[in-house]
Amino acid sequence: MIAAARAAGVTEIRNAACEPHVIELCEFLVKMGAQIEGLGTSTLRIAGPPEPKGATHTLRGDYIEAASWGVVGAITGGDVEITGVHAQDLEPITAVLEEMDLQFDLEDHRFVVRPSRLVCARRITTGLWPGFPSDIVSLVTVLATQASGRTLVHDWMYELRLFALEQLSAMRADLFLCDPHRIIVSGPTTLKGRTLDSRDIRSGMALIAAALAAEGKSTVLEIETVERGYADLVPRLTGLGAQVQRVD
DSSP states (O other), X not given: OHHHHHSSSEEEEOSOOOOHHHHHHHHHHHHTTOXXXXXXXXXXXXXXXXXXXXXXXXXOOOHHHHHHHHHHHHHTTOOEEEESOOHHHHHHHHHHHHHTTOXXXXXXXXXXEEOOOOBOOSEEEBOSTTSBOGGGHHHHHHHHTTSBEEEEEEOOSOSSTTGGGGGGGGGTOXXXXXXXXXXXXXXXXXXXXXXXXXXXXXXXXXXXHHHHHSBSOOEEEOHHHHHTTSTTHHHHHHHTTOOOOOOO
């Protein structure tokens, strides 16, 4: 999209992603003088200005990060308030959380999660926007370990994301990895602390959440991976009351 906004002539992008951050980039490019048709759709037609102009833009809250902190609160049975959110961005995620009987309030600029008696969602399947995002699959899988009943999590978009969650079995989670795309979770389960390896940003955050909910002490390795996606990770966790220490 950025290249198209600087190219001569009109560029058509088909099968474009429609997530909120993609639309936000479109809006910023328009402020800089680009002509873009099809905002929010899978087909974009972009014509750049001869010379882009300066623009001012305030970033909207990251819906993936906001949802992550909300699910962390749900996994640990906490009471968490996340500000700066856009309610519409979170709706594909909160629809699943509501199915799991999570108690929460959602409005623009405010997402509050309260302690809840969770039930299984039976089946959670990822999808292209506005479907359930793959980036939250790891966290919602951990959440399912604390819910009553059996949940099938199906992420058809990525093959390696669920493999990292096999470590939960050593924490006494009741998991069955059907194949690279599907995992069955039975709960609720009391997790036990252990050493974990954060292999990517999202599964790493999910394993941290599991460690927070587990009995005993856990050590999460390669934490730098997670910090790429979650700024001030340790200070935020300690601010929420977690007993966390970063060891270099």
